[in-house]
Amino acid sequence: MGGPVKFFFLVIAAAAPLLSAAQHMAKPQALWINNATLHGNSVMRFTLITDLIRGEEEYFAAGFVCATTPKCDVYLFAVFIVFGFYNSSGKFLVLEDASREVIWSANRDRPVRENATLEFTSDGNLVLHDADGSHVWSSGTSGRSVTIMVITENGNLVLSDQREATVWQSFDHPADTMVPGQSLLQGMRLKAYTSPTNWTVDQFYITVLPDGLNAYYAEGTTLPQLYFSFQTKIGKIANDPTRATFMDGSLSFMLGPDRIENITFPVAHSTWPVAQYIRLDKHGYLGLYEWSKGERSTMVYDIMGSLGMDACAYPTVCGAYGVCNGGQCTCPLENNSSTVYFKLVDDRKPNLGCTPFTPVSCQEIQHHKLLTIPNISYFDYSHTALNAASIDDCKQACLKNCSCMLVLFRARECVWVTKVFSLHAIQQENVGFDSPVYLKVQLIPSIFAPNANRKKVMLAATVGAVTTLVLLLIAVTLYIQRRRKYEEKDEEFDFDKLPGTPTRYSFEKLSECTEGFSKKLGEGGFGSVFEGKLGEVRVAVKRLEGARQGKKEFLAEVETIGSIEHINLVRLIGFCAEKSERLLVYEYMPRGSLDRWIYYRYNNAPLDWCTRCRIILDVAKGLCYLHEECRRKIVHLDIKPQNILLDDNFNAKVADFGLCKLIDRDQSKVVTMMRGTPGYLAPEWLTSRITEKVDVYSFGVVIMEILSGRKNIDNSQPEENVQLINLLREKYQNNQLIDLIDKHSDDMVSHQEEVVQMMKLAIWCLQHDSIQRPSMSTVIKVLEGVISIQTFDANSLGFVQENPSTYSVPSQTSILSGPR
Structure with missing residues (x-):
């Protein structure tokens, strides 16, 4: 977390309903807005705080805390420790120069802005929305008879029912920190933050196993790699999950009835009052920390080190390829050789590798x-x-x-x-x-090269280098001249003559409406997307990068979307073409792209069965229009959840036509170079002869991702489950399709028969032979119950294309609106 942030005395008025007589309790139908109306200042704003009057001491509070320093422009809804006291009038005062230590936060990958809202709804759900109304996080307790929200003496944010039974608690969803009284149940993880000012999850995590602790490092798509293991000395008995509980002075492992093993820590030695907690930091260290008023939080005990972990044994202690020797970082050298193959990334910072x-x-x-x-x-x-x-x-x-x-x-x-x-x-x-x-x-x-020819080789290399340099200078000169001519010619190009062309805007106008391209919504395969406002209409402005999409692709997107209009296709409002600048103005889709709702990266509530069905039908209608109702067939070529956007009511629209291909009605196939996203490509891409059925295959993959709540290619899964389509084949053969249903949603499980039928539709769409796949109009008839699903042998499913090196477009997200 960040270091201390100085601020003046904070007085919390006793008249506030949640910060006077019942500072640690709230009831449904409460609403907090992250602005000056809350008690606090720009660093921390309180919603709940423990109310035990015990003199000047540390307290646990819940509220909005600044997620960046020194400028507070984004916040987290969090539980944190703060030093202060209640005065004789019952008002809470924060000590001058006091800071806060965050111990838990809601969706720390997604900070919110000023005027974000936290609502304790009438049906017992705790919901966090950003200032623009977009959903950020919820407790998922809607309809579970929640009647009260409290923050306990040890910092546990709890939602309870009328019998005071816990329905949800923050201790069940740990971040990077444990406080006294908190337990990690078998399978739970502590996950490190990236840095004090970057609250996204880092690659380090530690988890409780049946007989101890394991710590792992996993970067990108690499498999998690074990770097620390602590095995308890006493054996586990019974089937109850192992529990690791942090108490003052120890970490206790409960392995069965009366079977407890303790790791003992030194007692607090700082000036009273002092707060103690365990934290997994960005370097993978698990440490005991102490923090007292007027002092910085410091690690006072290296837990892993006390259990035999060498300081040089951490995965990133000296960066990639770095050799750690007694705490010093160097580059590797071959045994008995003077040849140097590696250099430091930064000579002044050897630890960077x-x-x-x-x-x-x-x-x-x-x-x-x-x-x-x-x-x-x-x-x-x-x-x-x-x-x-x-x-x-x-x-x-x-x-x-x-x-x-x-x-x-x-x-x-x-x-x-x-x-x-x-x-x-x-x-x-x-x-x-x-x-x-x-x-x-x-x-x-x-x-x-042999020693006898070394000089010849060096001479040839020198001549070659000089020749290359001269040719490069000539090429650069010619490129600059040609570029100038291109820009002059491009300025003369009359875009307004394109049939059905939408409104043309100046670059200055779009820069103004996006506030200088300051509100970035996401990054797509050909550029970045920014939020803007034309008058009172919110729009998404896609700024294309010239090196990744040229005039040809730009015109394809303008001509294609500008000439079509369908309720399930994202509407192109306008465009800009000035010199090398290429921009597209789309309608704004407030709920963002589908992937954020089905992969559970933002702690969002799972979609119910009806919503998923409607999304699948909407996408099918959009594709059917492209394939069968336009004057020329339009093949999208990049159907994936990132290119399916949702409005306020979860109506789906197909977006991003940068890769589309037009096919005349008298053509059966076209030849084109491979393009698209790994994991969604049909088998016939290997021949480069494709039809609109490649979209049907991609649509089948998307159906399975919607129904299972996971990516098609997910390297975080066990090796045998990495590829969803291969797993689908296996489950279909064994009549176990129920195993693939998204278990995050009770509603999905309750409709398992309908979900299985939808999976069979996906299997039809995923046939290896494109002729066997249904048209999108047939898909719609199946979804509307007009015709039945054809059945196939599981071995006829198409295989997964997943080698990104063969594709013309990087595997990046393509989003028009909504944060990623």
């Missing part, structure tokens, strides 16, 4: 080499393992596979590492099981 002088290229696999780095331990040996009879076999296997970047041979097992993090140098007296590692590098001709 190293980078190879020559990046490893898959096109030059014959010039790969494995360096022998002695006396090295790597934090994780479980990433990829193969059977190998010897070290030489292990090394040869790595050299033949471009994804292998580091290899170890341990206990007759060949361990591959595909992404190299920090390396741990070990003392020679401890060398044995952990030494050495073999690190892949890319050779260059000057290194592997």
Whole structure:
């Protein structure tokens, strides 16, 4: 969290209904607005606070806290510790120079702005909306007889029913911090923040296992890698989940009746009063922290270190390829060699890691080499393992596979590492099981040329470099001249002559309406999207990046969307074309893209069955219009949840036509280069001869994602479950389609028969043979109950295309409105 933020005395008026007689309690139909009307200031604004009068001491409070420093422009709804006291009149005063320590927050990946609202609804749901009305987070307790919200003495935000039974509590959804009295149940995680001013979830997390604690590091799509494990000395009995509870002075593991093991901490040594808590920080350290009034929060006890964790054994302690030796960071050197293959990323900050002088290229696999780095331990040996009879076999296997970047041979097992993090140098007296590692590098001709020809090679390289430089200068000059001519010609191009062209705006006008492109909604495959306002109409302005979409693609999108109009297609309001600037103005879709509602990245409430059905039907109608009702067939080519936008009532519209292809009615197929997003591409893309049925295949993938609440290709899943369509094939063969239903929603489970039927429609759309797939008009008839679903053998499902290197467009989101 951030360090102390200074501010003046804060007096909370006793007349406030939630901060006087019942400061720790609220009832339904309460509404708080994040502005000056709340008690507090720009740093923290209170909604609830513990009300025990115990003198000058730390208190737990809930409210809006500043998420950035020094400028408070976004906030989190959070539970936090604050130092203060109640005076004789019952007013709460925050101590001067006091700060706050956040211990829990709602959807920390999505801070809110001034005038955001927190509502405790009449049906018992706690809901957070941003200032623009977009949904940010909810407790999901609607209709569960919640009658009261309290914040307990130990900082637990609790929603209870009329029998005072807990319906929801913040302790069940931990962030990066544990406070005394809080427990981590088996399977729960503490997840580190990225930095004190970046509240998004970092790659480190720690979780409770049946017999201890495990800590992992997972970057991007890489599989989680274990870097710390604590196994309890006493064995687990019974089937009850293991519970790790933080009490003053210890972390207790309850493994069964009367079976408790404690990790004991030192007692608080700071000036009273003092707050203690456990936190997982951005570097992966699990520490005991103390914080008292007038002082900074400091780690007073290294929990992992006390359990045998070496300071050099953390995954990112010295950055990628960095070697940690006694707390010092250096770059790896080959044994008995003076050749240097790596350099520091920043000479002044060795802990940022190293980078190879020559990046490893898959096109030059014959010039790969494995360096022998002695006396090295790597934090994780479980990433990829193969059977190998010897070290030489292990090394040869790595050299033949471009994804292998580091290899170890341990206990007759060949361990591959595909992404190299920090390396741990070990003392020679401890060398044995952990030494050495073999690190892949890319050779260059000057290194592997024979000594007799070294001078010739160097001379040839010099001449080649000079020639290349001259040619490059000529090419740049010609490009600049051609670019100037292009811009002059482009200025003369009369866009208004395009049939059905929407309103043309000046760049100045769109810059003004978006407040200088300051309110970024998201980033798409060809540019960024900003919120704007034309008069009283909210719009989404897509600013295209010239290097990623040229005039051809721009005209395709303007001509295509400008000439069509359908309730299930996002409406193009206008455009701008000035010199190299290309902008498109779309209608604003307040609930953003579909992916944020089905992947559960924002703690949003699950969609009910009826809403999902309506979204599927809306998308089908939009595609049917493109395929069958336009003068020329329009194939979208990039159907995915990120390109399906939702209005206030969850009506769906298809968006982003930057990749679309027009097909004449007398054409059966067209030839085009591969384009789209990995995971949604039909098998026939391998031949580059496609029809509108590629959209039907993508639509089938989207149906399965909507019904299962997960991505088609999800590397966070176990290896056998990574690909949803392959899993669908297996479940269909075994008559277990119910297993794929989104378990986040009780409503989905209660409609399991209808959901299974919808999955069978998806299977029809996912046929490997495009001729066997239904048209979108047929899909609509199935959804409306006019015709029945055809059944197929599970083996006829199309396979998943997932190699992004073969696509013409990066796998990025394409969003027109709504935060991502």
